[in-house]
Amino acid sequence: MNKATEFKQSLRRQMRTARRNLTPVQQRNNAHGILATLRRLTQFRRSRTIALYLASDGEISAEQIIHYCRKRGKRCFLPVLHPVRHNRLWFIKYNKDTVLTNNIYGIKEPSLIQAPRRPAWALDLVLLPLVAFDDEGGRLGMGGGYYDRTFAFKQGWRKDRGTRLIGLAHDLQKVDQLKTESWDIPLEGVATEQRFYPAAR
Numbered sequence: 001m002n003k004a005t006e007f008k009q010s011l012r013r014q015m016r017t018a019r020r021n022l023t024p025v026q027q028r029n030n031a032h033g034i035l036a037t038l039r040r041l042t043q044f045r046r047s048r049t050i051a052l053y054l055a056s057d058g059e060i061s062a063e064q065i066i067h068y069c070r071k072r073g074k075r076c077f078l079p080v081l082h083p084v085r086h087n088r089l090w091f092i093k094y095n096k097d098t099v100l101t102n103n104i105y106g107i108k109e110p111s112l113i114q115a116p117r118r119p120a121w122a123l124d125l126v127l128l129p130l131v132a133f134d135d136e137g138g139r140l141g142m143g144g145g146y147y148d149r150t151f152a153f154k155q156g157w158r159k160d161r162g163t164r165l166i167g168l169a170h171d172l173q174k175v176d177q178l179k180t181e182s183w184d185i186p187l188e189g190v191a192t193e194q195r196f197y198p199a200a201r
């Protein structure tokens, strides 16, 4: 393992532990706070089709956001591990009656037989889970490269064109600067319970 990979692994361990050690009360407050942050964002207010995720391993919960979106008539989608294409995601509509199953990582996702599916480029906004972030749009994920592969088509696009990508995190997941890799797809910004961090251009 080279130095950079070792560094990423140890940062992942450290941040995943920090996330998991938040108390239920802190988790609840942060989930509440992040909805308030998003409601102030034009990019969120304008979006009609939004991909979120079901939290696992201490990730900031998106359930309140999902509830809010449904009330406002925004359509919610969840990522599903692609059954055939290596390390890519599909996005499936998420309703109250959607049947969920556990994927290979033990994360809940809609069962695959369920339509409708939506291609990644046809979503207005994707709210991504992450392990660590910086204020330049850098994202460290769980290490599967799922989001990077799925949104590779955005390489070279302006951040404000097409599907918008915004990370969701607890504020404690912020680090000074992440080294970007050639395959990393930069985020437009990251929302936490405290504030929105727009990527500097």
Ligand SMILES: Nc1nc2c(c(=O)[nH]1)N(C=O)[C@@H](CNc1ccc(C(=O)N[C@@H](CCC(=O)O)C(=O)O)cc1)CN2
Binding pocket: 053, 054, 055, 056, 059, 079, 080, 081, 089, 105, 107, 129, 130, 141, 142, 143, 144, 145, 146, 147
């Ligand atoms: N809630 C949520 N859903 C998500 C993601 C996520 O980060 N959070 N993903 C974002 O990409 C995708 C799943 N990616 C994941 C990648 C690795 C591991 C993981 O736990 N890996 C093990 C080691 C690898 C292995 O067992 O093969 C680990 O780190 O312990 C989990 C999810 C799609 N759905």
Ligand SMILES: Nc1ncnc2c1ncn2[C@@H]1O[C@H](COP(=O)(O)OP(=O)(O)OP(=O)(O)O)[C@@H](O)[C@H]1O
Binding pocket: 139, 140, 141, 142, 143, 144, 145, 146, 147, 148, 149, 152, 181, 183, 184
């Ligand atoms: N567009 C791509 N094409 C091919 N391989 C890729 C691509 N994007 C990422 N990868 C590979 O995926 C692996 C994991 O990447 P990385 O550690 O950046 O994942 P991550 O962003 O932390 O994970 P995730 O998106 O699942 O949360 C790397 O080995 C990388 O080479």
